[in-house]
Amino acid sequence: MYKEILKKIGEYKKVVIHRHVNPDLDALGAQLGLKGIIENNFEGIEVKVVGDENTLNFIGKMDSVEDAFYEDALAIVVDVAVKALVSDERYTLTKEVMVIDHHQNDSDIADHFYRDASHIAVSQLLADMCMKENLKIDEDTATALLGGIITDSGRFLYPATSSLTFKVVSYLVDKGAKLQYLYDQLYTEDLSFKKLKGYFINNFRTTKNHVAYMKNAKTLKDEYNVSTFTISRGMVNQMSGIVGIPIWANFTEEDNGSILCELRSKRLPIVDIAKKYGGGGHALACGCTVHSWSETDAILKDLDALLEGDAA
Ligand SMILES: [Mn+2]
Structure with a gap:
C-alpha cells in the first residue's frame, strides 16, 4: 500500500x-x-493544503489555491472517505x-482508496509509512503527525492504541517532534470551555439501561460562546469514564435545525446504529446527522436495547 501511494504521488x-x-x-x-x-x-512537486480552519491551526495554516492549480494536479483526501464530509x-x-x-467507511469519491482501519489515526498510518519506507521527515512534519x-x-x-502507536511515536520523537509544544496547546483552554464542561457533567441524563445522553439546543453555543462543533465533538467525552455508563451520546442542534449525533461506547460496538441513521465511523466512536429530536429518541432506544440484559 505505501509503495503504491508514493508511486502515484510521484506521477x-x-x-x-x-x-x-x-x-x-x-x-x-x-x-x-x-x-x-x-x-x-x-x-x-508543488503541494497545497486547503479547507476550513479553526483554533487548531496552531499546527499550521492552510494555503489559498486558485481553481487553475487543480488542472493536472493529484487530489489527496485524508481522514475522510465520503463526499458529504470533505472540506x-x-x-x-x-x-x-x-x-x-x-x-470504517467505504469511499464514494476515491479513484485510489487506501484504508487501514487498524490505525488509531491516519497520522499514524502516514508516520508508519515514513518509518517503513525510510522517508525523510523534518521536525514540523513529525510534530504534525504526532499531534494527530x-x-x-x-x-x-482509546482501545485501538497499539504497540505500533508507541513505535511510531518513538520514531517521531526521534525525528524532533515537539511533544511539549503540543501538550502546551492541548492542555490550555478558555474559561468558557471549562464552564461548558461543568454544564455537561451536571446536566446529562441516562436511559433505563444507563446510556448517558445530552440534547443540546442550538442556543447553547451562544451561552458559552463556542462553536456547534465544540459542543458536539468537544463535549461528548464529558460523559465518558463514569462507572456504570457503558454508552454515551451527544445530540447537538445546528443552526439549520439538523442534529449532530456523537455516539461513544466503552466496549460494545455501536457503529451499526450510526450507519442505520446514515452515519458511520469507528466501532466504538461514531456519529450521524438526523433531522428531528424524535430520531434522536429512536437512536437512544436502539442504544438502550443493545444493553438489554448486558451486565455493564
Ligand atoms: Mn482520524
Missing part, C-alpha cells in the same frame, strides 16, 4: 491535500504531515482522487 507535479470539515488534529496533522512528507522526499469540493476538479483513511496520533488516541487512552 504528478502538483498535489492538493484535502480533509474533512471541522478538522480535528488528526485531519490537520495528516494533511500538513503529508505535505511535509512530499516536500521532503520528492523533487519538484472544499474542488478536489473533484482533478483527474484522479486518492483517499487515505482509517475510518495524540488526539485521535485520546492521549493514548
Whole structure:
C-alpha cells in the first residue's frame, strides 16, 4: 500500500491535500504531515493544503489555491472517505482522487482508496509509512503527525492504541517532534470551555439501561460562546469514564435545525446504529446527522436495547 501511494504521488507535479470539515488534529496533522512528507522526499512537486480552519491551526495554516492549480494536479483526501464530509469540493476538479483513511467507511469519491482501519489515526498510518519506507521527515512534519496520533488516541487512552502507536511515536520523537509544544496547546483552554464542561457533567441524563445522553439546543453555543462543533465533538467525552455508563451520546442542534449525533461506547460496538441513521465511523466512536429530536429518541432506544440484559 505505501509503495503504491508514493508511486502515484510521484506521477504528478502538483498535489492538493484535502480533509474533512471541522478538522480535528488528526485531519490537520495528516494533511500538513503529508505535505511535509512530499516536500521532503520528492523533487519538484508543488503541494497545497486547503479547507476550513479553526483554533487548531496552531499546527499550521492552510494555503489559498486558485481553481487553475487543480488542472493536472493529484487530489489527496485524508481522514475522510465520503463526499458529504470533505472540506472544499474542488478536489473533484482533478483527474484522479486518492483517499487515505482509517475510518470504517467505504469511499464514494476515491479513484485510489487506501484504508487501514487498524490505525488509531491516519497520522499514524502516514508516520508508519515514513518509518517503513525510510522517508525523510523534518521536525514540523513529525510534530504534525504526532499531534494527530495524540488526539485521535485520546492521549493514548482509546482501545485501538497499539504497540505500533508507541513505535511510531518513538520514531517521531526521534525525528524532533515537539511533544511539549503540543501538550502546551492541548492542555490550555478558555474559561468558557471549562464552564461548558461543568454544564455537561451536571446536566446529562441516562436511559433505563444507563446510556448517558445530552440534547443540546442550538442556543447553547451562544451561552458559552463556542462553536456547534465544540459542543458536539468537544463535549461528548464529558460523559465518558463514569462507572456504570457503558454508552454515551451527544445530540447537538445546528443552526439549520439538523442534529449532530456523537455516539461513544466503552466496549460494545455501536457503529451499526450510526450507519442505520446514515452515519458511520469507528466501532466504538461514531456519529450521524438526523433531522428531528424524535430520531434522536429512536437512536437512544436502539442504544438502550443493545444493553438489554448486558451486565455493564
Ligand atoms: Mn482520524
